[in-house]
Amino acid sequence: MNRRELLRATTLSSLGRLVDVRREISSTATPQYRPEYARKEVPPFQIVPYRGESYEDTVPDTLDLQERAELAIHGMTSITDPRCDYEIFWLADFFRNPPVMLHDFSDWCQNVEGIMEVLPLLRTATGSELNSEVDAIWMRTLLESIGSDGLCYIPLNGRPWGRIKTAGIDPVWKPDASVTWSGDPRISQVANACTSQRAIATMTVYYLRDHNSMWKATIEKMIDRLSQLTIEREDYCYFPAGSCEENAKINQRADMPVGSLWGCSWNSRTIQGLSQYFKVTGYEPARELAGKLARYTRYHGQIFDSQGRWLLDPEAKGRKLYPDIGGIYEVEGLQFGGHGHGHGIALVSLMEYAEACGDKDLQKYCKAAFEWALNPGAEYGVSRTVGWFPEWYLPGYQASESCIDGDMLALAVKLSRVGAGDYWDDIDRWIRNHFAEAQLLRPEPVYQLAQDQPHRSVNENETADRVPERSVGVWAGWASGNEWATWIGIQHCCTGNAPRALYYVWSEMVERRNDILRIHLLLNRASSWADVYSDLPFQGRVDVKMKQECKNLLLRAPEWVESNNPQVACRLNGTIRQPIWNGRYVAIENLRAGDRATLTFPVPVRTVQERIGAQTYTLVIKGNTVVSIEPPGNRMPLYASRTSFLENKEAPRRKVRRFVAETEVRW
Numbered sequence: 001m002n003r004r005e006l007l008r009a010t011t012l013s014s015l016g017r018l019v020d021v022r023r024e025i026s027s028t029a030t031p032q033y034r035p036e037y038a039r040k041e042v043p044p045f046q047i048v049p050y051r052g053e054s055y056e057d058t059v060p061d062t063l064d065l066q067e068r069a070e071l072a073i074h075g076m077t078s079i080t081d082p083r084c085d086y087e088i089f090w091l092a093d094f095f096r097n098p099p100v101m102l103h104d105f106s107d108w109c110q111n112v113e114g115i116m117e118v119l120p121l122l123r124t125a126t127g128s129e130l131n132s133e134v135d136a137i138w139m140r141t142l143l144e145s146i147g148s149d150g151l152c153y154i155p156l157n158g159r160p161w162g163r164i165k166t167a168g169i170d171p172v173w174k175p176d177a178s179v180t181w182s183g184d185p186r187i188s189q190v191a192n193a194c195t196s197q198r199a200i201a202t203m204t205v206y207y208l209r210d211h212n213s214m215w216k217a218t219i220e221k222m223i224d225r226l227s228q229l230t231i232e233r234e235d236y237c238y239f240p241a242g243s244c245e246e247n248a249k250i251n252q253r254a255d256m257p258v259g260s261l262w263g264c265s266w267n268s269r270t271i272q273g274l275s276q277y278f279k280v281t282g283y284e285p286a287r288e289l290a291g292k293l294a295r296y297t298r299y300h301g302q303i304f305d306s307q308g309r310w311l312l313d314p315e316a317k318g319r320k321l322y323p324d325i326g327g328i329y330e331v332e333g334l335q336f337g338g339h340g341h342g343h344g345i346a347l348v349s350l351m352e353y354a355e356a357c358g359d360k361d362l363q364k365y366c367k368a369a370f371e372w373a374l375n376p377g378a379e380y381g382v383s384r385t386v387g388w389f390p391e392w393y394l395p396g397y398q399a400s401e402s403c404i405d406g407d408m409l410a411l412a413v414k415l416s417r418v419g420a421g422d423y424w425d426d427i428d429r430w431i432r433n434h435f436a437e438a439q440l441l442r443p444e445p446v447y448q449l450a451q452d453q454p455h456r457s458v459n460e461n462e463t464a465d466r467v468p469e470r471s472v473g474v475w476a477g478w479a480s481g482n483e484w485a486t487w488i489g490i491q492h493c494c495t496g497n498a499p500r501a502l503y504y505v506w507s508e509m510v511e512r513r514n515d516i517l518r519i520h521l522l523l524n525r526a527s528s529w530a531d532v533y534s535d536l537p538f539q540g541r542v543d544v545k546m547k548q549e550c551k552n553l554l555l556r557a558p559e560w561v562e563s564n565n566p567q568v569a570c571r572l573n574g575t576i577r578q579p580i581w582n583g584r585y586v587a588i589e590n591l592r593a594g595d596r597a598t599l600t601f602p603v604p605v606r607t608v609q610e611r612i613g614a615q616t617y618t619l620v621i622k623g624n625t626v627v628s629i630e631p632p633g634n635r636m637p638l639y640a641s642r643t644s645f646l647e648n649k650e651a652p653r654r655k656v657r658r659f660v661a662e663t664e665v666r667w
């Protein structure tokens with residue numbers, strides 16, 4: 001068994017072992033906490049089975065997004081607490097011994113950062129039923145959280161950690177338009193636009209799957225209530241900072257939150273769910289509210305300038321120090337930058353609205369803002385080569401956050417699918433490199449890291465129960481260019497946003513329109529139209545097994561192969577065909593079910609110097625895949641098990657279970 005095979009075996013066996021761990025937890029634990037939700041009775045609903053065709057296949061042992069999605073399902077359902085309705089532990093700290101996960105108010109990431117939304121999408125992609133008891137309980141608690149006024153409320157009582165670190169959601173507006181704060185014992189529930197925005201998206205996914213009118217009624221009441229809570233200005237509106245008690249009133253003179261942290265939190269991210277619901281149902285109040293918030297975001301929120309450049313948050317300006325990871329960052333005189341994910345999710349949201357409404361001008365603006373984030377200046381450390389984007393766009397900042405890495409992937413997919421840009425080469429590089437490395441595949445490196453850390457006892461809101469195993473499948477919170485964890489370990493906001501990006505890429509990489517089948521990424525993928533087998537990066541070979549008749553198959557040539565390159569060879573059922581080039585794609589015409597198309601091409605190896613974050617590295621890259629990085633990381637090094645890509649000329653084969661959903665959700 002070579003090193004790579006050993007790694008694979010370890011990954012799979014740990015996954016197998018983890019399934020047992022979860023069963024053990026669920027069968028022995030009795031609920032210990034009783035959160036006081038906004039309502040007791042909820043309407044009935046069912047989780048419709050994830051139907052599709054499942055079959056065994058032998059595939060090249062190369063990157064497989066379906067497998068990564070299964071691992072993500074493992075992570076997001078295992079970081080949960082069965083004593084409290086499977087609420088997630090929002091943070092995992094690997095820099096202490098033993099490593100722990102902890103609860104506090106930010107557990108709301110489960111809802112507000114899209115973990116609940118993406119779980120059914122990943123199950124659609126994989127057919128996986130792993131830990132499926134979690135889904136129904138999450139949806140029951142979501143419905144229990146809907147208040148009498150229609151908003152989605154977070155219960156503060158019945159969870160001992162419910163009021164830990166709630167300062168960010170203050171003030172709390174009351175029915176008489178006065179304010180209090182979340183520590184006030186008379187306040188038992190809080191809601192705001194942020195708690196409701198992904199709830200709308202989550203219920204829309206369920207509505208798409210079962211067409212239960214209950215979801216529609218619940219969503220529309222939520223949107224109508226949100227529309228009552230805005231502060232209206234000319235052609236835009238905003239939500240003020242803070243949260244609401246049930247039936248609260250907002251003072252119409254309340255300040256407008258601005259900037260990439262607070263402006264986006266209270267306002268911009270709400271646009272995405274509204275736009276998704278409008279796209280699915282045509283519900284006009286959703287479009288109207290999304291439109292006003294989109295104009296706030298583009299023109300008034302001090303988040304972007306007129307050219308789409310990312311503005312540094314007003315409260316950070318003029319300060320000498322900006323405290324965060326690594327301690328000190330010079331921001332005096334800095335005009336552009338700010339929070340990566342704040343800006344990123346604002347742009348994803350604007351793009352969702354621009355797509356839903358066919359607003360070409362806004363699509364162009366989103367493209368400009370995306371391009372700024374790709375090329376903000378060398379001092380910000382963005383790596384377009386590997387797909388590394390800083391948690392904070394500040395000169396010299398050391399850590400990426402998987403949320404912004406995911407947002408950038410999401411934007412690349414969404415801009416490409418509406419034709420506002422062509423970012424498939426970027427997507428290919430990012431998904432193969434930093435994004436793939438930032439997903440935790442094995443528990444052992446976490447144990448190795450934690451064993452050298454200071455011993456600390458485990459607090460009441462924490463658990464040390466098999467934390468490394470339960471974290472397998474989720475993404476890094478603060479990775480550098482060569483190190484999985486620079487501090488703490490995981491912030492589970494990333495467990496919503498990175499898998500959402502994974503789903504977008506998986507979903508859009510194969511596209512069928514009329515009788516044209518486009519394959520945008522040369523990665524393994526099963527679909528109802530054709531199955532793709534990729535030997536990259538071992539060798540330049542991709543096979544497509546047709547399952548349906550197709551007039552025109554378009555395979556995207558890899559980035560390093562220019563159009564009309566004579567070294568590209570094309571075969572149909574083993575017989576050579578002259579490649580027909582259609583831009584960056586090679587076209588093969590008139591295919592029948594059962595046909596096998598093969599594309600071969602060279603895969604060069606190159607060495608590059610690349611600044612990633614605060615440091616410059618030497619990368620060896622085969623095709624688009626980084627095979628080594630110098631200097632290497634030492635605690636939990638990235639790109640540590642990729643040398644076989646260089647050594648082996650042929651991709652090893654392995655047996656997998658492939659799954660093709662009966663209906664895919666285009667999201």
Ligand SMILES: [Zn+2]
Pocket residue numbers: 341401402403404477491492493494495497
């Ligand atoms: Zn995050």
